[in-house]
Amino acid sequence: xxxxxLGGGQLARMLALAGHPLGITCTVLDPATDACAGAVAxxxxxxxxxxxxxxxxxxxxxxxxxxxxxxxxxxxxRLAGHVAVQPPPAALEVAQDRLHExxxxxxxxxxxxxxxxxxxxxxxxxxxxxxVLKTRRLGYDGKGQRVLRDAADAEGAFAALxxxxxxxxxxxxxxxxxxxVAVRAAxxxxxxxxxxxxxxxxxxxxxxxxxxxxxxAALQALAERYARLVLERLEYVGVLALELFQVxxxxxxxxxxxRVHNSGHWTIEGAETSQFENHLRAVCGLPLGTPELRxxxxxxxxxxxxxxxxxxxxxxxxxxxxxxxxxxxxxxVGHVTVTRGGDWEAAAALADAV
Amino acid sequence: xxxxxLGGGQLARMLALAGHPLGITCTVLDPATDACAGAVAxxxxxxxxxxxxxxxxxxxxxxxxxxxxxxxxxxxxRLAGHVAVQPPPAALEVAQDRLHExxxxxxxxxxxxxxxxxxxxxxxxxxxxxxVLKTRRLGYDGKGQRVLRDAADAEGAFAALxxxxxxxxxxxxxxxxxxxVAVRAAxxxxxxxxxxxxxxxxxxxxxxxxxxxxxxAALQALAERYARLVLERLEYVGVLALELFQVxxxxxxxxxxxRVHNSGHWTIEGAETSQFENHLRAVCGLPLGTPELRxxxxxxxxxxxxxxxxxxxxxxxxxxxxxxxxxxxxxxVGHVTVTRGGDWEAAAALADAV
Numbered sequence: 001x002x003x004x005x006l007g008g009g010q011l012a013r014m015l016a017l018a019g020h021p022l023g024i025t026c027t028v029l030d031p032a033t034d035a036c037a038g039a040v041a042x043x044x045x046x047x048x049x050x051x052x053x054x055x056x057x058x059x060x061x062x063x064x065x066x067x068x069x070x071x072x073x074x075x076x077x078r079l080a081g082h083v084a085v086q087p088p089p090a091a092l093e094v095a096q097d098r099l100h101e102x103x104x105x106x107x108x109x110x111x112x113x114x115x116x117x118x119x120x121x122x123x124x125x126x127x128x129x130x131x132v133l134k135t136r137r138l139g140y141d142g143k144g145q146r147v148l149r150d151a152a153d154a155e156g157a158f159a160a161l162x163x164x165x166x167x168x169x170x171x172x173x174x175x176x177x178x179x180x181v182a183v184r185a186a187x188x189x190x191x192x193x194x195x196x197x198x199x200x201x202x203x204x205x206x207x208x209x210x211x212x213x214x215x216x217a218a219l220q221a222l223a224e225r226y227a228r229l230v231l232e233r234l235e236y237v238g239v240l241a242l243e244l245f246q247v248x249x250x251x252x253x254x255x256x257x258x259r260v261h262n263s264g265h266w267t268i269e270g271a272e273t274s275q276f277e278n279h280l281r282a283v284c285g286l287p288l289g290t291p292e293l294r295x296x297x298x299x300x301x302x303x304x305x306x307x308x309x310x311x312x313x314x315x316x317x318x319x320x321x322x323x324x325x326x327x328x329x330x331x332x333v334g335h336v337t338v339t340r341g342g343d344w345e346a347a348a349a350l351a352d353a354v
Numbered sequence: 355x356x357x358x359x360l361g362g363g364q365l366a367r368m369l370a371l372a373g374h375p376l377g378i379t380c381t382v383l384d385p386a387t388d389a390c391a392g393a394v395a396x397x398x399x400x401x402x403x404x405x406x407x408x409x410x411x412x413x414x415x416x417x418x419x420x421x422x423x424x425x426x427x428x429x430x431x432r433l434a435g436h437v438a439v440q441p442p443p444a445a446l447e448v449a450q451d452r453l454h455e456x457x458x459x460x461x462x463x464x465x466x467x468x469x470x471x472x473x474x475x476x477x478x479x480x481x482x483x484x485x486v487l488k489t490r491r492l493g494y495d496g497k498g499q500r501v502l503r504d505a506a507d508a509e510g511a512f513a514a515l516x517x518x519x520x521x522x523x524x525x526x527x528x529x530x531x532x533x534x535v536a537v538r539a540a541x542x543x544x545x546x547x548x549x550x551x552x553x554x555x556x557x558x559x560x561x562x563x564x565x566x567x568x569x570x571a572a573l574q575a576l577a578e579r580y581a582r583l584v585l586e587r588l589e590y591v592g593v594l595a596l597e598l599f600q601v602x603x604x605x606x607x608x609x610x611x612x613r614v615h616n617s618g619h620w621t622i623e624g625a626e627t628s629q630f631e632n633h634l635r636a637v638c639g640l641p642l643g644t645p646e647l648r649x650x651x652x653x654x655x656x657x658x659x660x661x662x663x664x665x666x667x668x669x670x671x672x673x674x675x676x677x678x679x680x681x682x683x684x685x686x687v688g689h690v691t692v693t694r695g696g697d698w699e700a701a702a703a704l705a706d707a708v
Contacts, residue, residue, distance in 0.1 A: 001663075013374075020371060020394055023663055023676040040374055040394055272671060272693065287668045294648060309355075309377055314641045317626060322377040339626065 001284045002027065004061030004083070006075070008035030008043055010323040010332065011067035011260050014268075016041035018276035024284060027060040029053050036324040049075050058082035063283050065238060069095040069258050070138055086186075086237040086283040091258040094234065098136045098167045098255065105253045108229040112253050113245070118166035121158035124148075130171040133157050135164045145203075147171065172252060174245035178212050181264035182227035183239045183278045183288060190231055191278065191291045192224045193271055198243075198263050204330065207348060208299040210266040222251050230256060239264070239279040262301065262332070269319050269337050270297040298344035300351050302334035307350040315350070317342025355638045356381065358415030358437070360429070362389030362397055364677040364686065365421035365614050368622070370395035372630035378638060381414040383407050390678040403429050412436035417637050419592060423449040423612050424492055440540075440591040440637040445612040448588065452490045452521045452609065459607045462583040466607050467599070468524040475512035478502075484525040487511050489518045499557075501525065526606055528599035532566050532573075535618035536581035537593045537632045537642060544585055545632065545645040546578040547625055552597075552617050558684065561702060562653040564620040576605050584610060593618070593633040616655065616686070623673050623691050624651040652698035654705050656688035661704040669704070671696025 001024045005012040008030030016026040017040055026041040033045050042060065046053025049072045057064060063084040069092055076089040094100045102115045114128055117136075124133070129151070135144035144161065148154045148168075158166065177200065182192040194211035212219075227242050241261030243254040264275035273281075273289025281288055305327035306312075312320045315338065322334040336351070338344035355378045359366040362384030370380040371394055380395040387399050396414065400407025403426045411418060417438040423446055430443040448454045456469045468482055471490075478487070483505070489498035498515065502508045502522075512520065531554065536546040548565035566573075581596050595615030597608040618629035627635075627643025635642055659681035660666075666674045669692065676688040690705070692698035 017371060017374060020367075020678070021673075021675040022667070023660075023674075023678065025393065039379065281667060286664050289667070290671060306377075310640050313376070313635060313643070317644060319375075320377075321375040324374070324377065 001025075002060060002062045003280060003283060004029070004057040004064035004079075005037070005041070005067055006048060006057070006064065006071055006079075007067035008032065008037035008041070009067055010036060010325070010334075012037035013040055013323060014265075014276045014321075015065075015067070015260065015280060018274055019280050022277065022280060022284075022286075024280050027057060029057045034326075039324055048072055051078065054078050055082065065279070065283050066092065066259055071096075087240070087258050088235060088237070091234045091236055091240075095256055095258045096137055098134055099165070101255060102167065102169075102253075104230070104233070108226075108233060110226045110229060110253045111250060112169075113172045114170040116168045118158065118168050121156070124154045124158060124168065128168070128170040129154070132169050132171055133161065134167050134169065135161055136167050137165070172245050172247060174247050174252070176212075176246050177254075178215070178223070178244045178246050178251070179208075179241055179261065179263040180223040180227050180244065181239060181241045181261055181267070181275050181291075182224070182231060183275070183282050183291070184231040184236050185282050185288050186237050186285045188232075189288055190228050191288045192220075192227055193264065193267060193275070193291045194293055195220055195223050195244075196263055196266065202330075204301070204303060204332070205262045206301055206303070206351075207344075208263045208266055210270050210297055210299065211293060218249065219246070219251065226251065226253060238282045239275050262335075263299075265321070265335050266297050266299040266337050267291070268321070269339055270294055295340045297337050297339040297342075298347075299335055299337045300344060300347045301332055302336065302351050302354075303332060304329050305354045306334045307354050311350055312336055312347065315343055315346045318347050355379075356414060356416045357634060357637060358383070358411045358418035358433075359391070359395070359421055360402060360411070360418065360425055360433075361421035362386065362391035362395070363421055364390060364679070364688075366391035367394055367677060368619075368630045368675075369419075369421070369614065369634060372628055373634050376631065376634060376638075376640075378634050381411060383411045388680075393678055402426055405432065408432050409436065419633070419637050420446065420613055425450075441594070441612050442589060442591070445588045445590055445594070449610055449612045450491055452488055452523075453519070455609060456521065456523075456607075458584070458587070462580075462587060464580045464583060464607045465604060466523075467526045470522045472512065472520040472522050475510070478508045478512060478522065482522070482524045483508070486523045486525055487515065488521050488523065489515055490521050491519070526599050526601060528601050528606070530566075530600050531608075532569070532577070532598045532600050532605070533562075533595055533615065533617040534577040534581050534598065535593060535595045535615055535621070535629050536578070536585060537629070537636050537645070538585040538590050539636050539642050540591050540639045542586075543642055544582050545642045546581055547618065547621060547629070547645045548647055549574055549577050549598075550617055550620065556684075558655070558657060558686075559616045560655055560657070560705075561698075562617045562620055564624050564651055564653070565647060572603065573600070573605065576603075580605065580607060592636045593629050616689075617653075619675070619689050620651050620653040620691050621645070622675070623693055624648055649694045651691050651693040651696075652701075653689055653691045654698060654701045655686055656690065656705050656708075657686060658683050659708045660688045661708050665704055666690055666701065669697055669700045672701050
């Protein structure tokens with residue numbers, strides 16, 4: 001099978017690495033000539049809306065998928081006219097707009113923080129406060145959002161975020177941030193990974209503990225129910241991640257990612273089948289692999305620059321994943337997964353020291 | 355780091371796949387334009403004794419290694435003149451000649467079957483019989499050998515094997531075939547994987563059970579002692595496999611492979627660090643990863659042709675590894691590792707049915 005991927009970053013790279021043993025080869029479309037997936041996949045250099053690039057990708061692929069959700073609608077349509085596209089473009093559309101996303105959650109009975117659409121500075125006046133004000137589209141890793149604690153914070157906030165369509169989400173006093181990665185096969189089979197606990201810094205994921213300590217069966221069942229509702233409503237095929245806030249025994253859905261997800265990187269070592277392999281299995285119409293836990297582990301993101309490989313490799317049970325990307329502040333250049341019995345704090349200290 | 359590999363088959367392919375996450379990129383030299391490692395590594399097409407090919411490989415690499423042991427001595431020398439070569443060429447020389455290999459074992463106090471050099475038909479007369487008569491050089495997967503049960507079998511055997519230098523090895527009544535994969539780092543650190551049990555058919559490895567059922571700590575310690583003796587004598591760097599016959603509580607060394615080995619493929623899933631990653635760590639001067647068992651598993655080779663991927667993927671806990679090679683009788687085209695709780699017999703039945 002030949003899988004096309006829109007985007008040639010680390011997610012595409014890890015998809016391609018997972019594909020080779022299955023006899024699945026990936027071709028990626030990316031505007032950067034040095035896109036890091038190019039080391040293990042065929043790289044077509046082109047903009048995400050370039051007709052020529054999209055057509056070449058379609059011709060090189062039996063099915064096309066994505067490593068990011070902000071795919072131009074016209075590009076998804078053009079691809080869908082020539083080749084199978086999974087997950088379905090409708091899922092991208094929902095995930096591209098925080099308001100649509102929250103409305104879908106609400107419609108499905110999935111709890112969220114209170115939210116409201118904001119189209120002007122005046123509409124901010126009603127609250128609720130404290131809240132997070134976010135652009136509806138194109139936000140990621142904490143970009144395009146600001147916290148409004150009181151009325152003073154709200155002043156000029158609409159202009160500061162570019163006078164774009166916004167969503168105001170009530171600030172929730174949550175216990176912790178969790179996420180669940182789930183996958184649905186073409187035939188409807190669903191597999192869910194264990195809930196994990198995520199720690200962010202400056203809006204960027206730093207650490208994931210898998211499984212989430214003391215999550216319990218009821219919380220896992222609730223998260224799986226939520227994931228399944230979304231997957232089934234969207235007739236979804238592939239991996240989907242659901243970011244959640246835990247508040248006592250409740251889970252509030254924060255956002256979804258219609259793709260393999262950073263909080264699922266631990267599955268390469270920690271689960272019986274990785275999220276990358278299961279995404280490929282799903283979009284290629286193969287049966288899913290079991291998502292069962294192999295052993296608990298902690299994933300540490302390498303942000304900005306990677307420590308020396310020899311130092312990382314010296315940490316017991318550290319599994320090093322470098323993406324082949326040039327260093328740059330705030331950029332994810334790799335991750336390390338430390339399995340049970342290893343010293344993840346040592347890996348985190350190395351990551352912090354760079 | 356840039357690692358050069360002489361040979362571009364499945365072993366080089368799995369080395370290259372293990373290298374990418376560590377930031378190690380491989381370049382392979384292979385005479386075949388469709389060498390299967392070429393999908394994940396830079397491929398230089400050239401004969402193993404081509405000066406131009408060897409020089410290009412040396413220029414592309416910080417260290418050069420091998421995926422097979424029958425490397426022409428002149429090629430190893432030429433490479434060593436330009437770039438670091440690991441494991442050391444002396445290890446290749448020993449492994450290329452069954453007589454030198456057996457003599458090394460004997461010298462180190464490693465038990466073997468009785469053996470004798472044979473240079474003519476006349477020398478066959480003395481026995482021992484029953485025995486296996488093998489060419490000293492270039493034998494693999496059961497080629498270049500014949501079993502001599504009695505004097506009648508011995509008649510004309512020297513001519514039948516091409517009048518080459520031979521070794522006669524007394525046929526041992528062994529309980530089973532085992533092997534141990536071990537790795538030595540540049541600094542002398544040694545790590546050993548658990549003993550595994552191997553089943554051959556027509557001289558080709560079919561199935562490996564890891565770890566070897568009921569091997570016990572004493573047998574493991576003996577195997578590790580033998581592996582360490584060889585590694586240390588040869589000042590070896592990288593992965594080495596030692597094939598052994600178990601006779602009660604004794605182990606007789608059959609042969610060594612100075613490279614990653616088919617009976618170590620299970621380590622991708624079943625060990626905390628795979629043989630491929632540890633070979634790269636060793637030859638690149640990185641600290642070794644722990645070889646500890648993650649979970650028991652069984653590896654099934656796919657010989658001749660691969661069953662449909664969907665059928666293999668449907669076997670619970672089956673991890674499919676296809677090499678991207680065209681089908682051909684007797685050719686290893688992939689393997690499947692089934693971890694504990696899965697149905698390896700189903701995978702073996704699929705492999706047999708093709």
